[in-house]
Amino acid sequence: MSIKMDNVGQSFPKPDEEGMVCIVDSIDLEINEPSINMLLGPSGCGKSTILKMMGGVRPFGVACPTAGEIFINGEACHGPHNDVVMVFQKYANRPDLSIWDNVAFPLTLSLWKKRIPPQEREERVREMLEAVGLADKAALRPSQLSGGQNQRVALARALVLRPKIILMDEPFGALDAQTREEMQHLLIELQEKHNCIIVFVTHDVEEALLLGDRVIVLSTKPATIAENFEINEPKPRSSIWLGSTYANQQREKILSVLHASTSKDFQ
Amino acid sequence: MWNPYLPLSKSTKRISTFGSLAFVLFLWSLLSGLNIIGPDKLPSPWDVGKAFATLTWSETDQQKTVERSLKEVTIEIEKDAILPAEQCNQVCVPLYDNPAIQSIEECEIDWKDEQYPEGILWCSTKIVEGQSLLWEATYWSVSRVFLATLATLLIGLPMGILMGASTRINALLSPIVDPLRSTPVVAILPILVIWLGIGEVMKIAFLVLGAIVFLIPMVRDALQAVPQTYWISARDLGATEWESVQKAVLPMAMPRIADAIIASVSIMWTYITVAEYVNAEKGLGQLIQNAKRFSAMDQVFVGIIVIVALALVTYQLMVKLKQSLYPWESEL
Ligand SMILES: Nc1ncnc2c1ncn2[C@@H]1O[C@H](COP(=O)(O)OP(=O)(O)O)[C@@H](O)[C@H]1O
Ligand SMILES: [Mg+2]
Secondary structure, eight states: OOEEEEEEEEEEEOSSSSSEEEEEEEEEEEEOSSOEEEEEOOTTSSHHHHHHHHHTOOOSSSOSSSEEEEEETTEEOOSOOTTEEEEOTTOOOOTTSOHHHHHHGGGGSHHHHHHSOHHHHHHHHHHHHHHTTOGGGTTSOGGGSOHHHHHHHHHHHHHTTOOSEEEEESTTTTSOHHHHHHHHHHHHHHHHHHTOEEEEEESOHHHHHHHOSEEEEEOSSSBOEEEEEEOOOOSSOOHHHHTSHHHHHHHHHHHHHHHHHHHTTTO | OOOTTOOOOHHHHHHHHHHHHHHHHHHHHHHHHTTSSOTTTSOOHHHHHHHHHHHHOEEEEEEEEEEEEGGGSOOOOOTTOOOOGGGHHHHHHHHHOOTTOOOOSEEEEESOOSSOTTOEEEEEEEEEEEEOHHHHHHHHHHHHHHHHHHHHHHHHHHHHHHHHHOHHHHHHHHHHHHHHTTSOHHHHHHHHHHHHOSSHHHHHHHHHHHHHHHHHHHHHHHHHTSOHHHHHHHHHTTOOHHHIIIIIIHHHHHHHHHHHHHHHHHHHHHHHHHHTTTTOSSSHHHHHHHHHHTTOHHHHHHHHHHHHHHHHHHHHHHHHHHHHHOGGGGGO
């Protein structure tokens, strides 16, 4: 399994005037191993745009990507790929469905209905609800759960398809510190169990350090890869680890790259 | 302190409702009781009440006669004899086949009829016939609104959904549909009469037209108001284009679509009198129309009140139904 971006760029038409504005520029990136890959950059730099391109979801009225090519498992990809699933910050949980039906939703689509027999579908949903610790909440609706629990539902819904690649767009951005930590541990656990590639977008340096096998720091306007950090430390990493010399060194390096790339705006 | 979100207790609500209705009734009684406006313009509440009672149930006497050849009746009588009045009941009552009739006023045998040389029995009596003009009118109006609702949904829902699901179809149809919203539908009635005649089809078509021009754009807007995330998410999970509409966007749009349906039916109730203006033999609109012709203002008021009440009841029922179908809407 692999995901590869080859010189990918994205421009959008300027709102008022003629011409295009380049949001993402010549991204070269290759991920071949099951791992957590953090896309780190300031708000508005184009992280979500990059993730949408990876997911093949193109809700814009323009060509996407405008330059380059994305390869999933070595094949050029131009639409949503069956092995790639996205998780959004706003969960996208359906308020009209129970928790069970939310997790089972992808399996009700004709694509998966054909491939997975009914009995296995049910087993998968049960298994995933247990894995995210919501087995006893199956009959409730999303509005009856907390933010963290809702994000667990979204995770379960993504994993129920056993995707090889999961794209997460600031999934824990709206959670409180404690819930966020719980979710981070859950994510590490699930990633190790399912052995998948996770691309995780965040603007939080500490989150990047805690979760990442690799931290990809983005510059702004347009977004390009400024620097790539490997973090070969055992997971889960504690807040004590965050205070260690190694973590502090990495943090300093990342922050200096971020500052360098943002300060170029002001020059 | 004033709080626009303050929930009211049930009893407060009830008292407010009855209070305001009672106030209107009081003002009305005062105006007609003091004869300020005059009964030809504003009938008094009690006159309207009386009119309501007569329209609900009125009885009329009718002479009912029955004629039978003597061959069909078992009767022992000599030819050319006169049937005694005491035998009337015995002979005639069974012929009426009506349990309400136990006695007969008159009876006679005609021995000289050319068609029936064997003799013919003739019975006659008064029958009290009751009828409910109001019930009949209501039945017809409700049926028309019901049929028109079905037709409106059958045509309007698919169109609205298609327009909401595809910006192309919307671009194609909205130049036709959107201006219709502000067309004076009432002014179109004569055209409908020319096209469809003065029968039921025209009346239903008029109601459909009046409601559908609102339903279609509202259904479209309901779909377009669903956050794009749900569509994106469904597409990403492998939904086909139609599946992402059918299984993600549409279910999320349902509460607003239900609102659109409720509004459409309410609009129909306001148009029913107009629809029944032309050549209606039955219906609440016709009842009002007829009463107006005879300057029976009290009956006009009854008709209006019944229409308002029916509209309110259907509205409440539909709102209740919607709330039970989509309880999650209020939790968003
Ligand atoms: N469909 C679009 N049309 C035009 N501009 C867009 C569109 N989507 C995103 N942008 C622009 O791209 C930039 C990056 O957006 P985004 O990827 O959402 O940033 P991030 O996720 O890093 O906060 C923003 O300046 C935004 O205005
Ligand atoms: Mg974003």
